[in-house]
Amino acid sequence: MLEYSHKPKQQIANILTQLREKQLLIINPKRKNGLILYKPYHAEFAGPGAAIGAKFDEDVLHVLPVGILSLLIPTTSQERINGYKLRRQWVKLAQQISTHSTPQKRAQTILNQFEHWFDAETTHQLPDEAFSLLVGVLPQTINAVRHDIEWVS
Structure with a gap:
């Protein structure tokens, strides 16, 4: 190992x-x-x-x-x-996440999935660019969705 x-x-x-x-x-x-x-x-x-x-x-x-x-x-x-x-x-x-019709939905879904697989702290430490390249959105979209999540919480 x-x-x-x-x-x-x-x-x-x-x-x-x-x-x-x-x-x-x-x-x-x-x-x-x-x-x-x-x-x-x-x-x-x-x-x-x-x-x-x-x-x-x-x-x-x-x-x-x-x-x-x-x-x-x-x-x-x-x-x-x-x-x-x-x-x-x-x-x-x-690929399934990438089929969502809007960039915001793709961003929200990948962030939710990573929080589910790992935890909020681990997900928060990962850069916007990494998520954007995973689901085909701009890093600014990931950032905007992250801030909406934090504002709502």
Whole structure:
């Protein structure tokens, strides 16, 4: 198990090296953690149980850990298959959120989902840009929705 809890810059550098070496890793399915993978024109979220690396993420430019990231090296073909399936489910969920008709609805839904998966504090620490790239809205839209949420609370 590769666990990352401190030295975020070194953690990110290590993960990027592993991805560039096309290593296949699994986000620990027993923890509330994940990884936002920045790609040239969008971002993808890989949540608990999802596979990262190999051919999937050759185009990753940057990564952002969510929660205390814990990565596993799959040792069996079944672990790899399960990781692929879960990665696909995480991608499909983001696609479903992206189909909402208004940018504000997409922004509200992704913020709500992250608060549900993690917590409000973890969600609040993530940058507007990360959420905007996940669901295809401007960072200003995420920011505006965040401020509406805080004002209503």
